[in-house]
Amino acid sequence: MWIVTALYADGTRSSLQAQEVGSPDSPFSSRQAFDVAQRLRPDWVGLLSLMRAEMQDPSLAFSAIEAWAENAQAESKDLDWTGAPKLVRHEEALGRYRDGPGLNPGIYGNEERPTAIAWHDRVGILMAFNGQEEEVTIEYRPSREDEQRVQRLLHRYGSPDLTLETLFDWRGYFGSHSAVIDGWTVMRKGRKGYVASLKGFAGFLVGTVARRSTRPEPTFETDPRQASRLIEMERKYPDLANSCPSLSEIDRVEHENAMVFVHGTASCAIAGLKDLFSLAVEGFALPGPVYRFEHDTFVPITDNSAELARMISERLRVKRLLLVAHSRGGLVAVDSARLLADCRYDAVVSVYTFGTPFRGTPLVAIGQKALNVLMKLGEEIATSVPVPVMSALAKGCFYLLESPKLPRGIAVMHEQAEGLVYLQRSIDQKQLTAWASDFDVETGSAGFGATAEGILLGALGRRQHDLVVPTASALAFGRLAPLLRCSHVHYFRQPPVRSVI
Numbered sequence: 001m002w003i004v005t006a007l008y009a010d011g012t013r014s015s016l017q018a019q020e021v022g023s024p025d026s027p028f029s030s031r032q033a034f035d036v037a038q039r040l041r042p043d044w045v046g047l048l049s050l051m052r053a054e055m056q057d058p059s060l061a062f063s064a065i066e067a068w069a070e071n072a073q074a075e076s077k078d079l080d081w082t083g084a085p086k087l088v089r090h091e092e093a094l095g096r097y098r099d100g101p102g103l104n105p106g107i108y109g110n111e112e113r114p115t116a117i118a119w120h121d122r123v124g125i126l127m128a129f130n131g132q133e134e135e136v137t138i139e140y141r142p143s144r145e146d147e148q149r150v151q152r153l154l155h156r157y158g159s160p161d162l163t164l165e166t167l168f169d170w171r172g173y174f175g176s177h178s179a180v181i182d183g184w185t186v187m188r189k190g191r192k193g194y195v196a197s198l199k200g201f202a203g204f205l206v207g208t209v210a211r212r213s214t215r216p217e218p219t220f221e222t223d224p225r226q227a228s229r230l231i232e233m234e235r236k237y238p239d240l241a242n243s244c245p246s247l248s249e250i251d252r253v254e255h256e257n258a259m260v261f262v263h264g265t266a267s268c269a270i271a272g273l274k275d276l277f278s279l280a281v282e283g284f285a286l287p288g289p290v291y292r293f294e295h296d297t298f299v300p301i302t303d304n305s306a307e308l309a310r311m312i313s314e315r316l317r318v319k320r321l322l323l324v325a326h327s328r329g330g331l332v333a334v335d336s337a338r339l340l341a342d343c344r345y346d347a348v349v350s351v352y353t354f355g356t357p358f359r360g361t362p363l364v365a366i367g368q369k370a371l372n373v374l375m376k377l378g379e380e381i382a383t384s385v386p387v388p389v390m391s392a393l394a395k396g397c398f399y400l401l402e403s404p405k406l407p408r409g410i411a412v413m414h415e416q417a418e419g420l421v422y423l424q425r426s427i428d429q430k431q432l433t434a435w436a437s438d439f440d441v442e443t444g445s446a447g448f449g450a451t452a453e454g455i456l457l458g459a460l461g462r463r464q465h466d467l468v469v470p471t472a473s474a475l476a477f478g479r480l481a482p483l484l485r486c487s488h489v490h491y492f493r494q495p496p497v498r499s500v501i
Contacts, residue, residue, distance in 0.1 A: 001020075001140075001141040001143070001193075002018065002020055002123075002125045002138065002139070002140055002141075003015075003138075003139040003141070004016040004018045004125070004127055004136060004137070004138050004139070005136070005137050006133040006134075006135070006136050006137075007133065007134045007135040007136075007137070008132055008133065008134055009132070009134055016127055016128075016129075016133070016136060017040065017127065017128045018125055018126065018127040018128070019036050019039075019040055019125070019126055020123050020124070020125055021033050021036050021123065021124040021125060021126050021206065021208075022122055022123045022124055022208075023122065023123065024122050024123065024143060024145050024146075025122075026122070027063065027064035027065075027066045027067045027092070027120065027122060028063060028064040028120055028121075028122060028123070028124040028208045029055070029061065029063045029064065029067060030051065030054055030055035030060075030061040030062050030063055031055045032124075033051065033055075033062070033124070033126055033206045034048070034051040034052060034054075034055050036126045037051055037126055037128075037204050037206075040126065040128055041128050041204070044128075044203070044204070047173040047203055047204055050173055050180065050385055050386075051173065051204075053384050053385045054385045054387060057382075057385075057389075059389045059390055059391065060382055060385050060387050060388075060389060060390075062171045062182075062206060062387075064092075064119075064120035064122070064208065065092070065093065065094050065118055065119050065120050065210070065395075065396075065399065066091075066092040066093070066119060066120065068392040068395060069087075069089040069092075069093070069094040069392075069396075070089050071391075071392035072087045072089070072094055072392035072393050072395065072396035073087050073088055073089045073094070074392075075087075075228075075391055075392055075393035076088075076393055076396070079227075079228040079231065079393065082227035082228045082231060083222070083224055083226075083227055083228075084224060084225065084227075084228045084393060085097075085224050085396075085397060085400070085401070086098075087393065087396045087400070088114070090114070090117065090153070090156070090157050091152075091153065091156075092119045092120075092149065092153070093117050093118060093119035093153050093157065094117070094118055094119070094396050094399070094400065095114030095116065095117040095157055095400075096114055096115055096116040096117070096396070096400040096401070097112065097114055097115060098115055113157060113158070113159045114157055115162075115214070115215050115217060116162070116212070116213065116214040116215065116400040116401075116402055117153065117157050117158065117162070117212075117213050117214075117400075118210060118211065118212040118213070118214075118399040118400055119149070119153060119210070119211055120169070120208050120209065120210050120211070121142060121143075121146040121149070121208065121209040121210075121211065122143075122145070122146065123143070123146075123208075124206065124207055124208030124209075125138070125140075125206075125207050125208070126204060126205070126206050126207075127204070127205045127206075127207070128203075128204055129174075129201060129202055129203055129204075129205060130202060131201055131202030131203075133199070134199070135197055135198070135199060136197065136198045136199070137195065137196075137197050138168060138195065138196045138197070138198065138207070139190060139192075139193055139194070139195050140168070140187065140193050140194045140195075140196075140209055141192050141193035141194075142193060142194075142209070146209075150164070150211060153211075154213060158213055159215075161215050162213040162214060162215050163213065163214060163215070164211065164212070164213045165186055165211070165212045165213075165214070166186070166187045166194050166209060166210075166211060167184045167185065167186055167187060167209065167210040167211075167212060168184060168185045168186075168187050168194075168196040168198075168207050168209060169184045169207065169208050169209065169210040170182070170183055170184065170185070170198075170205055170206060170207035170208075171205070171206050171207075171387075172201070172203060172204065172205045172206075173203045173204045173205075173206075174201040174202060174203035174204075174441050175201065175202060175203060175440075175441050179386070179439075179441045179487065180385070180386045180387050181441070181467070182373075182376065182387070182388075183373070184210065184369075185197075185198065187209070194209070201441050210399065212399060212400075214400070214402040215402070216402050216403060216404040217402060217403055217404075218403070219403050219404065219405040219406070219407060219408075220298055220371075220401075220403050220407045221298065221299070221407065222296050222298050222299065222407075223266055223296050223297060223298040223407075224397065224401070225266065225375065225393075225394065225397055226266075226268075226296050226297075226298075228393060229266075229267070229268055229378070229379075229394070230268045230270075230294055232391060233268050233270040233271060233380065234270065236380075237270055237274055240270055240273060240274060240277070241270060243286055243290070244261070244269070244270075244273055244286070244290040244291060244292050245291060245292065246269075246291070246292045246293075246294050247260065247291050247292065247293050247294075247308075247311040247312070247315060247316075248294065248311065250291065250315055251315065252314065252315050252316075252317065253289070253315065253316060253317065254317040254318070255288070255289045255316070255317075255318045255319075256318065256319055256320070257288050257289070257318060257319065257320045257321075257322070258288065258289040258290070258291065258316055258318045258320075258321055258322070259288065259289070259290045259291070259321075259322045259323075259324055259501070260290075260291045260292070260293055260308075260312065260316075260321070260322070260323050260324070261273055261276075261290065261291070261292050261293065261324050261325075262293045262295075262308065262323060262324070262325035262326070262329035262330070262332050262333045262336075263292075263293075263294070263295075263297075263326055263329050263378075264297070264325075264326040264327030264328045264329045264355075264377075264378065265297045265327060265328045265374045265375075265377070265378055265409075265410060265413075266297055266298075266374055266375040266377070266378030267297070267326075267377075267378035267379070268292075268294055268378075269292035269293065269294055270292070270380075271378070271379070271380045271381070272326050272491075272492050273290070273292070273492075274380070275381075275383075275490070275492035275493045276324075276492040276497070276498060276501065278498070287501075291316070293308050293311070293329075293332075295307065295308070295332070296409070297328055297378075297409050297410070298407035298408070298409045298410065299407070299408065299409050300408045300409055300412070300419075301328070301331050301332055301335065301409060301412055301419070301423065302335060302422075303409075304332045304336075304409070305331075305332045305333075305334075305335035305336040305338075305339060306336075306339065308332060308333070308336040309336045309339035309340050309343070309345075312336070312340060312345065313340060313343060313345050316347075317346075318347050319347055319348065320347060320348045320350070321347045321348070321349045321350070322349075322350050322351075322352065322501075323336065323337060323349065323350070323351045323352070324352050324354075324501060325351065325352065325353050325354070325356065326353075326354050326355065326356075326491065326492070327354070327355050327356060327357070327468070327469065327488065328356070328357070328409075328410075328413060329353075329356070330351070330353030330354070330355075330356025330358070330434075331356060331357070331358070331412075331413075331420075331423050333351050333353065334351055334353070334356075334423065334426050334427050334432060334477075335423055335426045337349050337351050337426070337428065337431055337432075338426035338427075338428070341428070349431060350431055350432075350433070351431050351432045351433070351478075352432075352433050352435065352481075352500075352501065353432065353433070353434050353435065353474070353478070354435045354436075354474075354491040354492070354497070355435070355436060355437065355466050355468065355469045355474050355488050355491060356434065356469070356473075356474055357413045357469045357470075357473050357474065358420070358423075358424065358427075358434075358473055358474065358476040358477050359415060359420065359470075359472070359473040359476045360413050360414050360415035360416070360417060360420055360473060361413055361415065361468060361469045361470065361473060362415055362470070363468055363469075364406065364410065364411065364413045364414040364415075364417075365414060365415065370406065370410070371401060371403060371406055371407070371410065372398050372399070372401060374410065375394070375397060375398060375401070376388055376390070376394075376398050377468065377488070377489060379394055381489045381490070386487070386489075386490070415473075424476075424477065427477045427478065429477060429478055429479070430479075431478075432477060432478030432479065433478055433479045433480075433481055434474060434475050434476075434477060434478040434479070434480060434481060435474070435481040435484065435491060435497065436466065436469075436471045436474035436475045436480075436481075436483060436484070437465075437466035437471065437474075437483065437484040437485060437486050437487070437488070437491070438464040438465070438466070438471050438483055438484075438485060439465065439466045439467050439485060439486060439487050439488075440485070466484075466486070466487055466488040467487045467488050468488035469488060471483070481496075481500075482496060484496070484497070
């Protein structure tokens with residue numbers, strides 16, 4: 001049972017237009033949400049078209065874990081040689097196991113137990129916001145069947161050292177130009193159930209309850225999805241992968257001009273190059289030699305930049321080199337340019353950065369949950385629907401990875417991080433052109449973004465931002481390019497960006 005109330009600017013409260021989605025007999029799905037939304041607000045044609053397209057592709061769908069847990073297990077087994085986490089389906093749930101040897105004893109003996117397990121309750125909710133709500137309070141009262149499921153799954157697969165969280169897991173469809181935003185909010189225990197508070201924007205919000213039982217593990221030293229993510233993208237875009245080879249795969253080459261693409265957090269270069277070079281355009285040819293720097297973004301930025309500088313100096317003999325870098329990749333590229341200058345690399349090096357957190361991002365301040373959100377942002381973003389194209393394995397990692405501290409390569413992007421001070425000294429203002437965006441959920445172009453726990457866009461507050469990085473942070477150094485209006489993941493779809501590159 002769901003109870004939703006809204007607080008308005010004049011201090012009044014009232015119930016909100018909302019309807020339950022699904023039934024106790026089947027898992028929550030995007031198709032069920034679309035059917036409810038179509039009945040609730042048939043006049044919101046743009047948002048309904050997004051939901052319609054989304055429900056036709058399982059990799060885009062917002063659906064319960066039990067609907068795709070078996071696929072996650074199969075993908076985990078298929079890619080275990082890449083370091084992918086071991087995921088196993090357990091009834092309605094998905095469990096994650098230790099990557100290394102040894103048992104995690106359960107309550108009833110020495111059988112191996114998962115280090116994390118997650119599942120969704122069956123009945124979700126769809127809300128229609130009119131944009132006037134100051135705050136929306138969502139109360140969830142689980143059914144007896146849902147509470148029994150908690151006891152059953154914890155009894156069979158849990159262990160005393162796991163901590164159970166109840167999360168409001170949501171996807172919002174907002175604004176006249178259809179921004180799509182995912183997030184989750186930890187629900188607090190209420191008098192009769194669980195409660196969450198959100199800020200409303202005009203549009204639909206679809207939510208369901210996720211139960212997550214985890215044990216914080218040691219800080220991740222490397223990205224467990226790096227290799228499998230790259231393999232998936234190279235399989236999907238083989239022509240692009242071959243046309244833009246990885247620096248790690250080439251011998252020494254000579255060019256007049258060349259470009260190297262440096263990707264952002266928990267991503268790969270193909271995700272950005274796919275957008276930049278408009279693969280849908282028939283007969284398109286690359287404008288010149290383009291290479292990729294595929295790297296692990298969990299390790300320190302200085303390790304990444306040293307590796308990039310070494311590969312460039314050893315393998316690329318050019319007169320002019322352009323480093324095109326997205327988000328965290330901009331920090332890597334700038335420091336690499338400094339190292340190339342120090343070793344007297346014989347080329348004119350220019351750096352273009354897009355949404356780079358030169359002064360950090362408040363998203364990192366939400367702690368370990370930023371890791372899950374940033375990993376989702378690192379996936380490929382669909383062209384027709386502004387949501388991440390996620391394999392079942394990627395979805396499983398999103399729910400099941402838990403660490404008490406962020407990896408060093410991500411923690412450095414905290415606004416108060418000392419490491420950023422060092423990197424800022426690397427910047428040669430003449431080499432750098434910085435691009436940023438001021439994204440408006442109500443009127444901006446389509447985009448998928450992350451938010452902090454608690455309320456939509458809560459970590460970024462009233463500052464200008466691209467949904468992930470404050471505009472001022474991205475423009476803190478270098479020559480300033482014209483301000484864009486896209487989200488953090490859509491820089492390379494913008495005509496001015498394509499034109500200048």
